Amino acid sequence: MIDPKIRTFLMIVELRNYTQAGKVLAMSQPAVSHQMRQLEEEYNIKIFYPNRRPLMLTPEGEVLLKYARRAVSIANTARQALEDCKNSVKRFSVGITTTVSEYVISRVLADYCLEHPDVHINIVTDSIKNIYDKLQSYELDWAIIEGTVPKNSYHSVLLDTDYLCLVVSPQHPFAGRAQVSLDELKREKLILRSRAAGTRLLFDNYLYNHSDDIANYNIVIETDNITTIKELVAQNFGLSVMARSACRAELATGRLREVPMENFRIVREINLIYREDFSHTDILGEIRQLYAQNQ
Template sequence: MTLRDIEIFVTVCELKSMSAAAKKLYMSQPAVSQAISQIEGEFQIKLFDRIGKRLSLTYPGEILYSYGRRILNLVKEAENILYDVRNMRMGRLNVGASTTVGIYLLPKIIGDFREKYSVDVYFTIDNTAGIKKLILDNAIDLGIVEGPVHSRDIVVIPYIDDELYLVSSKNHRWAEKRSISPEEIENEDIIMREKGSGTREVFEQTMARNNVRYKIKYVLNSTEAIKKAVEANIGVSVISRLAVEKEIKDGRLVKINIENMRFERKFSIIYHKDKFRSNLFEEFIKHLYNYIAK
């Protein structure tokens, strides 16, 4: 018994005529009669009593009619929901972001997007390696990360530029100098994010490229915790400008320039190469760029 068979049966029940049902469904009357006979033969039951020219439902026919109407109503409901999803009147998107983007940028972007569309946008915050794994496991639709991504199965689209600032406490000896030579970093206690963090990878790559030695003394997996530790003059750190602009403006942290050295990177939008790019998916990516342009 197919969905089409159910539709034919319910139409016959409602119109109480096979010829009327055939006309409504743009079918021949023998084809309608054949569909009813197939159901009856499949289950070895009678759906109608045929008395003269009148069709009356049997008990099995009444049961099938009750279920048939519910089934067709559910199909119609499913169709309406899918149309709503297609036209972004409803929907769901799962977004992942590495720590800096997830804390300091993504919530504002999602809030702005939900003002335009009545959709659910869920987001997960992890380090770059964690977001990459979620993409590969198809646990999220797309991610925004701050570190390099190395995978043939992941599409990487450049998003926005970022710079990491070397920051110290206002009480640190560097605070008044505001500029140091690379060699001065070598003996300093550095507070850094964990392995797998995009911030750490950019820091290590930049230091290696400039042949500068360094000493990571403390490892914390929270940018906020690192900022508090630097503010307490426990050590210095390299943190995204997005995360420290307020503290620098308030004078709680000091940006230290390094001669001939900058920690630069690019945030990227990533998704699996086999991911279906729905209307909602495409619209969210467009919104990401429009938000930054504003």
């Protein structure tokens, strides 16, 4: 289904070198160059800027790359779907944002597969931006994400609502407080998710909408590893603002303490999202029901 020139193009982009791409594909360098000239003539564009080292895509080349990757992904998905059809198997790739994967979702998907032996689910944990990109390129069939869904981009099913909270070590002076202010928080060391994370975006946007800025806070560590954040906070290396669902177990055992913040309320949605052309919406409904039963 895929033009060999497209596969050559993708290999060049990956290696940023015609000669190296030719070696991997068992082609001569002139043959690789010829295929690229054919692609440029076919689409009437220049794919790479001339005389740039390393190779750099033109804006038109970037567009071609986007659709080339999508075409290869669709072809691979079609091949797998045909093979699964022969074996009466339904296979899905599901994207999950980092915080959500720490929650009940993974267990729900595992339970669903146990109840439906003909269903295989591949879980891909990634940032919300990468998940949207992979949905767009058909590398993912659907996703479960934190935060609201862009309008008119995808269909969505609301699974749950959560909220952000301030968590501290039981040894921290805030642990016994009935409430703290954002001004007090500015004097503390914070351990937060990376800037691309959904919960971090919610916190940053909240501050912006209240005439504040994350730059006014002392962030000592940023990471997407939720377990690391919770461990560092528990050992009193700093405080964190995170989804309450992500630290529910630690709050229950007393390893972490939740401290209310003055005039602070950030609700976080957990949504199941899918493209308009996704044809197994019945499964999504069953997932939603199973999720509700696990609450």
